[in-house]
Amino acid sequence: MKSKFMEDLHGEGVLGEFLDKFLYGKLQIQEFTRNSRLKPNYMEYQFKGIDVTFTFNGTDYIVDEKATLQYPDGIPTFALELRYKKNNQWREGWFYDETKATRYYLLTWPIRNPVELSDLQVNDIRKVEVMLLSRKELQDYLFKNYQIDRNLIQGEVDNIIKAQKFRKLHTIHPTSNHYYYYTEYLAETPINLVIQKNTLKDLAIFHFNIYRDKPYIKNTNSTIWLRTQFR
Template identity: 30%
Template structure:
């Protein structure tokens, strides 16, 4: 088991120019400012978007599938819980200390040249709308954490009664293969778009 923090950081830095190119191209009504302060990044802010006409600001948290370069996955993992030094911590989806308004889910990341990413998909997810939708389906933070506690030590996929595993999503426990032992809610990208909480940017 190992943590890929440094390798991921290097990949993130290589990915940034491509993401900025897409934001400039497709977010016509917004200016954007990249955040370099660690404190703000820890609050779930990688990018500050500003609406040109209203001046309203939105905080964007970039989440990239850096473990799956040159692959296209139909799903994305939303972190519910993880461990640090043996202590269980709150994952980013329900973490109240995060100020995130939107997630930029970066998938289908392709690298046709050494140390350069040449294309990717970006799906923008409204965090508040997603949490509200899950709550309406009975998948509140409290409910999900109870299910996780009841299945402590499980490794792998767990289907939920309230989600269609094939078309919507499921829980996934990484107890054996990752040092942080995250428990993620795996949701299909097309499902997020279907329920109106996400839009594909590119």
């Protein structure tokens, strides 16, 4: 098994260029910073789960950008990482990792040309669907509706590892269509909680389809985020 970390990092960097030009530049935000410009401290911010920071209406946003880059045509779900392997040791995934400084996720579904991620260029990206979500509100949603929290997840993941069953597993609750997924073909063998996009839409602070000419609003909360000329 091979780690795709460097390929993913390249793809994320290209996606970041697209978002800087066609999303963030059209929002009414202040003090925007992308951590990759903060060399030599770039990786320190990366490990803390900070891709960009900005201010909107007096609120500071510390944002981790997450993408479905492996799927060129998009998918109707998003995977929240619960645990992964590094140097043959299990580590806590980013969703419940308390060492992360992340306050918000920018979840992204790029529609792109089917090139290898290592070869991806900005011009290969045709459209990106984006949702901004509060990390706390997403965790609160799972607890309120399904009694899922960090402690329960640790036990659930331990059981998944012991069972050694892979790919799509059981749902997180009898009343839910969100489910666990254990990937065996990546070196990191991540265990994820896969959540449906329709649920994420309901929780999104803003929701856009991003093209090169303008962002197209997908929820009623989005309008106030756009500069006047892009509404």
